[in-house]
Amino acid sequence: MVTPGSLDRFLKKHHRVGLDSNILIYFIEGIPAYKKLTQRIFESIEAGQNQGVCSTLTLLEILVQPYRKQNETLLNEFYGLLTTYPNLEWMDMTVDIADTGARLRAEYGLKTPDSIVMATTLRSGATGLIANDAQLKKVKELNVLVLDG
Numbered sequence: 001m002v003t004p005g006s007l008d009r010f011l012k013k014h015h016r017v018g019l020d021s022n023i024l025i026y027f028i029e030g031i032p033a034y035k036k037l038t039q040r041i042f043e044s045i046e047a048g049q050n051q052g053v054c055s056t057l058t059l060l061e062i063l064v065q066p067y068r069k070q071n072e073t074l075l076n077e078f079y080g081l082l083t084t085y086p087n088l089e090w091m092d093m094t095v096d097i098a099d100t101g102a103r104l105r106a107e108y109g110l111k112t113p114d115s116i117v118m119a120t121t122l123r124s125g126a127t128g129l130i131a132n133d134a135q136l137k138k139v140k141e142l143n144v145l146v147l148d149g
Helices: 004-013 021-029 032-046 056-068 072-084 095-108 112-123 134-138
Strands: 016-019 051-055 088-091 128-131 143-146
Touching: 004 032, 004 128, 004 143, 016 021, 016 112, 021 032, 021 056, 021 072, 021 128, 032 051, 051 056, 051 112, 056 072, 056 088, 056 112, 072 088, 095 112, 112 128, 112 134, 134 143
Parallel strands: 016 051, 016 128, 051 088, 128 143
Antiparallel strands: none
16 A cells, blocks of 8 residues: 555656546545545645646546436535546547557557546646556556555
8 A cells, every 4th residue: 555655755756647537436435445545635636736637537437326326416516526626637538638548558458448547647748647556557658656556
């Protein structure tokens, strides 16, 4: 598990950081094993010490459960928090992102959602990505911090 100190060093090294879907889910749902780390990530983003970058694909992934549960209150809370969070940028998929994602998928054998998140992070100008999937560390173009890594 990543320590608070190694997370702080990562955040200082990378002003713009991509966030994988699971990081936002851990934060929103307050998952105990990751609560302190994700709170630190989002405090840093909210304070403007870091700029967070997410693919709109991430929003799709996060909203599935509230829609599945037909929980409109939760849906509105998630949507409201995520789309208005300070210093958190949402990027739509573009032709460049699709092309970069296809290259990453071909080169590293990533799943399509992972390749889109990685490509979005790269095309945003971010130099780091925070995730919880060790497979993403094989992508050489980005410095990937894996919470359980």
